[in-house]
Amino acid sequence: MKYYxxxxxxxGRKCLVVGxxxxxxxxxxxxxxxxxxxxxxxxxxxxxxxxxxLDGRVAHLQRAYQHGDIAGFFVAFAAxxxxxxxxxxxxxxAAEGVLLNVVDRPDLCDFISPSVVTRDDLxxxxxxxxxxxxxxxxxxxxxEAEIGPEYALALQLLGRLRHxxxxxxxxxxxxxxxxxxxxxxxxxxxxxxxRFDEVDALICNTAGVEFSLSRLDIDWSEAP
Numbered sequence: 001m002k003y004y005x006x007x008x009x010x011x012g013r014k015c016l017v018v019g020x021x022x023x024x025x026x027x028x029x030x031x032x033x034x035x036x037x038x039x040x041x042x043x044x045x046x047x048x049x050x051x052x053x054l055d056g057r058v059a060h061l062q063r064a065y066q067h068g069d070i071a072g073f074f075v076a077f078a079a080x081x082x083x084x085x086x087x088x089x090x091x092x093x094a095a096e097g098v099l100l101n102v103v104d105r106p107d108l109c110d111f112i113s114p115s116v117v118t119r120d121d122l123x124x125x126x127x128x129x130x131x132x133x134x135x136x137x138x139x140x141x142x143x144e145a146e147i148g149p150e151y152a153l154a155l156q157l158l159g160r161l162r163h164x165x166x167x168x169x170x171x172x173x174x175x176x177x178x179x180x181x182x183x184x185x186x187x188x189x190x191x192x193x194x195r196f197d198e199v200d201a202l203i204c205n206t207a208g209v210e211f212s213l214s215r216l217d218i219d220w221s222e223a224p
Contacts, residue, residue, distance in 0.1 A: 003112065003129055008099075011035035014072060016098075018065050018089060019079030020045040023103050027077040028058060030113070036075070041065050065089060071096050078102040106130040115140035120152035121159065150191035153220065157199075158182065160216040161207065178207045196220050 015031045017024050020042030028049060031038050039059040040049060053060045061069070065085055070076055070092045078089045078100065090108040093100035102108040114125035115136040124143060128136045158179065165175050185206070190199045200213045213220070 003127065005125065005127070007123065007125075008034075008075065010075065012037060013074040014039065016041065016070060016073040016076040017079065018042065018069075018077065018085075019081070019103075020049055021079065021081070022046060024077070024079040025049050027079060027101075027103075027113075028052065030116075031075075031077075032057060033118075039073070041069055067092070070098050070100075073098050075099045076101070078105075078108075117143045117147060119147060119149060119155075121155045122147070122151050148192060150188050153191045154188055157187075157203070157213075157216070157218060160218060161203070161211055164211060164216060165207075181206050 010031065011034065013036055015036040016039050017027050017031070018041045020040060024040065024042065025046045025048050028038055028040060032052070037059075038057075039061065040053075041061045041063065042049075043063060045053065045060065049058065049060075052058045065080070065088075067088070070089060073096075076089070076093055076098050078086045080086055080089075081103075086102045086105055086108060090100055090102060090105075092098075093110070099110045100108070101111055101113060106112055112127065112130055114127040115133075116126070117124040117140055124147070126136045126139050126143070161178070161182075162175070165178070182202070185202060187199065187202060190196075190202065196213070203216075204212050
């Protein structure tokens, strides 16, 4: 089965998780990281989900799933472990136009959840199309070891620089030159070892002194 890779904007959108076990907890955690407004339906919750409920971070219906519960949600996860319930939820999701993931049932899914490596704005999603979650996990662990926090710092810098260049109406050809030179430069290595003075010099030499770290409002005094 082939899948179309996509990143969804969930900020403020209503998302549903049916189930209250460890797998459901993982799904809730990832949805909250994406800024979603999460509702959980389950008679019981893990300790972590209970804390999230008490903190007001998730809404909770303390009962089994009922017909019609899925209406009005943007994305839903079914993690009940019961085939009859999962199939019922899948049928209702299709009728309501709700994107659904059923744990360990790719045949009932509109989408599958990839293994993810996150470094702030950098998000790398890995999928084996359901063929081998173990291989996806291995690839994720390999990338996590190779891609450190310097990538997050680089994206913070490049994002601020991109915004400032656009504010100043810098020609597209000049913007392209600047970013190509920075990406091909020792920028990541300098960030990795914390040589921020040299990063500042690199930016000024490449883009101009008006784009120094201080003028980009970047303060890495407490950077990892």
